[in-house]
Amino acid sequence: MDGKIVNLRSKLEIYKAGSGGGNLADCPVRDVIQGISNKWSSLLMEALAEKAYRFGELRRLVPDISQRMLTQTLHDLQRDGYVHRQVFPTKPPSVEYSLTDLGRSMFGPLHQLIQWAELNHGAVREARKIFDAAEG
Amino acid sequence: MDGKIVNLRSKLEIYKAGSGGGNLADCPVRDVIQGISNKWSSLLMEALAEKAYRFGELRRLVPDISQRMLTQTLHDLQRDGYVHRQVFPTKPPSVEYSLTDLGRSMFGPLHQLIQWAELNHGAVREARKIFDAAEG
DNA sequence: AGTGCTGGTCTCTTTTTGAGACTAACATAT
DNA sequence: ATATGTTAGTCTCAAAAAGAGACCAGCACT
Known part of the structure; x- marks a missing residue:
């Protein structure tokens, strides 16, 4: 169950814990979809x-x-x-x-x-x- | 050419000229899509x-x-x-x-x-x- | 000289969104 | 007994986005 959450997290999350460069552009769904949503x-x-x-x-x-x-x-x-x-x-x-x-x-x-x-x-x-x- | 525009208008437009009841709900695209956009x-x-x-x-x-x-x-x-x-x-x-x-x-x-x-x-x-x- | 057309920009107001403090009621820890 | 954490929200205030509409330059037509 936790594994599934983590799987989804990689697609959804904006902030990657401990990573300095994590931002919106790392998430295709958000980066592209928000442009047309x-x-x-x-x-x-x-x-x-x-x-x-x-x-x-x-x-x-x-x-x-x-x-x-x-x-x-x-x-x-x-x-x-x-x-x-x-x-x-x-x-x-x-x-x-x-x-x-x-x-x-x-x-x-x-x-x-x-x-x-x-x-x-x-x-x-x-x-x-x-x-x-x-x-x- | 104008016919096509009118066709599209019926799907896109929010205000129907001369119609008292024309509003957002009359346009499925806008009414539904805006809810998820x-x-x-x-x-x-x-x-x-x-x-x-x-x-x-x-x-x-x-x-x-x-x-x-x-x-x-x-x-x-x-x-x-x-x-x-x-x-x-x-x-x-x-x-x-x-x-x-x-x-x-x-x-x-x-x-x-x-x-x-x-x-x-x-x-x-x-x-x-x-x-x-x-x-x- | 006046008016209209083009595709915009600028300013001001209203609406939407974001950040985060605050709540109640109960469980567990100290 | 008291402090702390948990739940799913709500409330307030600040910031960002969107809407309304005036304004612009350059040229054509009257």
């Missing part, structure tokens, strides 16, 4: 998986994202290698965002999760209703 | 997928989660129907958390994403390095 990433990935979009198009597509968070989320997705940013020298300049190969690869499993969400939305809502009824 | 959910799901754990065990397993966030994340997972909470009348009382059927079902696709993360951690780190080198 935020309010807007999966939504933008889903949009860009369909086709390339320009900044303004994305903003209209997801109207309740603030420009600030759209800029920042796209920047983060680009930094992690999921999204490619291309500037076209039009007047005024336009910027197109598209998925990279890595982004398309990651969207595979992400899409599975999104499909699960669509399929089981009702069950989750039902669970919430029961829970909220049981304890206000 | 936070810092600790996937980590706790991964732990509980292995076996049931008690509150204190989870806290030791994920040592850098605050008690406050552990309580809250477990509460949210329970509310969405992924986690079952059972109190044992020991002295002092102990509480065991385990996955429900719905939780195990959801962990299927989530696990795929986690495996992708483990497999492609290196590629993501490399992308970050290149990005950070190009623009400080």
Whole structure:
């Protein structure tokens, strides 16, 4: 039983006892998953998986994202290698965002999760209703 | 082209123009995905997928989660129907958390994403390095 | 000259998260 | 008898993140 815990610890833990260099980057799950586990990433990935979009198009597509968070989320997705940013020298300049190969690869499993969400939305809502009824 | 956008809009958008009742719950992707797209959910799901754990065990397993966030994340997972909470009348009382059927079902696709993360951690780190080198 | 379009940045406020002290009730150790 | 540890939390306050929306430059069109 303790062996299993230790096994899991190696995957989950951020701090390795007695190790000076243990940090978040040592845990793939946390390092990668946290990059896409935020309010807007999966939504933008889903949009860009369909086709390339320009900044303004994305903003209209997801109207309740603030420009600030759209800029920042796209920047983060680009930094992690999921999204490619291309500037076209039009007047005024336009910027197109598209998925990279890595982004398309990651969207595979992400899409599975999104499909699960669509399929089981009702069950989750039902669970919430029961829970909220049981304890206000 | 516009047709595709409209298709996507129906899945992504939070506000439906002219509709009084349009809100977050109308969008399965956002409603369900946002429940698990936070810092600790996937980590706790991964732990509980292995076996049931008690509150204190989870806290030791994920040592850098605050008690406050552990309580809250477990509460949210329970509310969405992924986690079952059972109190044992020991002295002092102990509480065991385990996955429900719905939780195990959801962990299927989530696990795929986690495996992708483990497999492609290196590629993501490399992308970050290149990005950070190009623009400080 | 005025207006609009582009893709942002800047500032301010609100919300979320983190750190950690504190609780109650009982068991065990001294 | 008194001190200490255990349980699963809650509470408060500080820090970080997110949201709202004004503002910007450069050019086209009117």
